[in-house]
Amino acid sequence: MKWLRYSVNEQIFTGYLKNNILHAIDGAPWDRWQELGLKHRIDNVKIETPVIPPTFYAAGLNYVKHINEVAHSRGETPVIPGAADIGYRAVNALIAHGDEVIIPKDAGEKIHYEAELVAVIGKKVKNISEKDAHSCIFGYTIGNDVSERDWQKSDRTFFRSKNTDTFKPMGPWIDTEFNIKEALTRVNVNGIQTIEFETQAMLFSIATFISRTSQYATLYPGDVFWMGTDGTSPNIKDGDTVEIEITGLGKLSNKFVRES
Secondary structure, three states: OEEEEEEEOOEEEEEEEEOOEEEEEEEOOOOOEEEEEEEEEHHHOEEOOOOOOOOEEEEOOOOHHHHHHHHHHOOOOOOOOOOOOEEEOOHHHEEOOOOOEEEOOOOOOOEEOOEEEEEEEOOOEOOOOOOOHHHHEEEEEEEEOOEEHHHHHHOOOOHHHHHOOOOEEEEEEEEOOOOHHHOEEEEEEOOEEEEEEEOOOOOOOHHHHHHHHHOOOOEOOOOEEEOOOOOOOOOOOOOOEEEEEEOOOEEEEEEEEEOO
16 A cells, blocks of 8 residues: 655645545554545645654665775775664655755755665564564655765765755655565666666665664654665756656656755
8 A cells, every 4th residue: 555645735634545546544554544535636736755754764885886886986995884783864854756856055066866765664663673673664665865975075974965955855655565575776867767776685684774773762653764775876966857766666756956
């Protein structure tokens, strides 16, 4: 089932998608809910970010090819992580499918996409095992971890390089039936494919990240885990449109616009 947050005349609803019709509900999709009796055609609504997470977790450097290519681009020796270390991103940076990514006017030219699978937590857990970790996943969506590489290199933190407003497109929906074993991640820039990789070819699995994180932090419904990316991105310019597709999960598309 596909779950969306969407707005009609600036009123936000949560609902499930069936035959291009959105059925609005009262409640959270991972909890008790009931039908509101309101239906909207998906073509007639504005799609919003599928969830506003209590905590936004991000797995950095989780594909070996990406680790190697980033290191080589910096003239460094690649260092493969020995453990599934998790980081954070800022909720303020989230935008929806179809929204514009705004490149600050003082940003450099190295604006890069990072195509990522996103796991959405569906129940409160603590100290969950890897074996049981998938039981707390409600569903999956798509993320684009936009990065300003000059700031990422020069700053002491990721505050502006990864957390600037609009730098985290996510959507278009949460799919509860996604099968990672059959998935490929593809990125098109202005309709031209720039990268393709096996979505499941991660250094550390989703279950590993969830289990390890839960040993130290309680996970709550709506929390998201962005699972990293493979390969490298070209420099994204003013007017470019980046479309990320994950097999069986849909497409996330956003135009990049530089502030004047």
